[in-house]
Amino acid sequence: MFQTLLGTHVICCLNPLQLLDQVMRNRLFRDLLKAHIKEIQQRNPAFSLRSFARKTKISPGAVHEILKGQRALSPEMAKKIVSTLQLSETERASFDEAIDGTDVERILLPDEAEELIQNWKYFAILSFFELDEPVTTPEEVSRRLGISATESRKYFDYLEKFGFVTRDSQGAYQHSGQQWATRDGVPSTLLRQVHKDGLSLAENALESVPVDERDFYSLTFAGSPGKLKIAKKEIRKFCDKLERTMGRGPIESVYKLSLQLIPLDERISTHPTR
Numbered sequence: 639m640f641q642t643l644l645g646t647h648v649i650c651c652l653n654p655l656q657l658l659d660q661v662m663r664n665r666l667f668r669d670l671l672k673a674h675i676k677e678i679q680q681r682n683p684a685f686s687l688r689s690f691a692r693k694t695k696i697s698p699g700a701v702h703e704i705l706k707g708q709r710a711l712s713p714e715m716a717k718k719i720v721s722t723l724q725l726s727e728t729e730r731a732s733f734d735e736a737i738d739g740t741d742v743e744r745i746l747l748p749d750e751a752e753e754l755i756q757n758w759k760y761f762a763i764l765s766f767f768e769l770d771e772p773v774t775t776p777e778e779v780s781r782r783l784g785i786s787a788t789e790s791r792k793y794f795d796y797l798e799k800f801g802f803v804t805r806d807s808q809g810a811y812q813h814s815g816q817q818w819a820t821r822d823g824v825p826s827t828l829l830r831q832v833h834k835d836g837l838s839l840a841e842n843a844l845e846s847v848p849v850d851e852r853d854f855y856s857l858t859f860a861g862s863p864g865k866l867k868i869a870k871k872e873i874r875k876f877c878d879k880l881e882r883t884m885g886r887g888p889i890e891s892v893y894k895l896s897l898q899l900i901p902l903d904e905r906i907s908t909h910p911t912r
Contacts, residue, residue: 667716667736672705674723694722695770712813713737714768714885721886734882751800756828758835758894759783763793764802765892767813774811782892836896858902866899873897 678685687705691698696719704715716737725733754760762783766773773782780790794811797803803811843852861869877895884893 667733668705670729670733670736671719674725674729675705694719714765717882717885718768718889721889737882752828753796754800754802756831756835757793758832758839759785759793760797760802762892762894763790763797764813767803768889769892770889833896833898836894837898839894840896863901869899873899 688698691701720733776790780787
């Protein structure tokens with residue numbers, strides 16, 4: 639398995655057993671959601687799918703398709719739905735476990751689409767669709783990201799070309815819920831550029847974003863190189879937990895989290911890594 643987390647969107651290659659596990663978890667999420675709605679309807683017969691749609695701020699048609707398994711359900715959308723539900727700790731844990739493996743349709747990217755991976759703005763645009771009040775037009779995105787409307791339209795055209803956004807009958811953009819996969823992993827040179835861009839964003843934010851709207855933290859410690867694999871897993875778990883915490887609303891902004899864990903002594907590897 640190759641997996642790289644960039645923003646809230648995932649680039650990965652999964653083997654058949656892992657895909658099967660994701661499909662089963664996806665069905666589990668839908669079953670849990672159906673059971674939760676049924677429980678509400680037993681207490682309140684007037685509660686309908688349209689009522690549920692209003693509660694979750696998702697269109698009634700989309701709710702119907704999600705419950706029928708006819709619409710791709712991204713982890714971000716699943717988390718948005720769960721954030722609106724009144725759940726016990728046990729129920730929330732069950733939903734969270736299902737979300738961790740939520741299945742989505744993945745588009746295999748052709749070689750010419752590597753710009754989607756390299757440019758952080760594509761991830762930001764897709765995340766804007768997940769806000770409580772989605773930002774779904776090139777003009778709105780240009781204002782939020784501080785880029786020109788022409789540049790913003792170029793990004794939307796590129797996302798539409800590869801199926802990540804679509805247009806409805808009125809021409810309005812909507813997130814397709816799809817994620818992408820790479821054929822043989824992402825070249826290390828490309829990923830290094832992605833991480834450099836992340837460091838550049840952080841450097842700019844240090845000067846331009848008020849302290850109460852961002853957080854910087856560093857830690858220097860003595861540790862065991864043999865525990866690095868475990869540490870990477872713990873970092874992934876922390877990122878997932880933080881995203882769930884901040885995704886429980888109100889969801890009004892798009893964030894980027896970048897973490898670096900590096901050795902400071904002569905043990906630093908001379909071989910480039912991903």
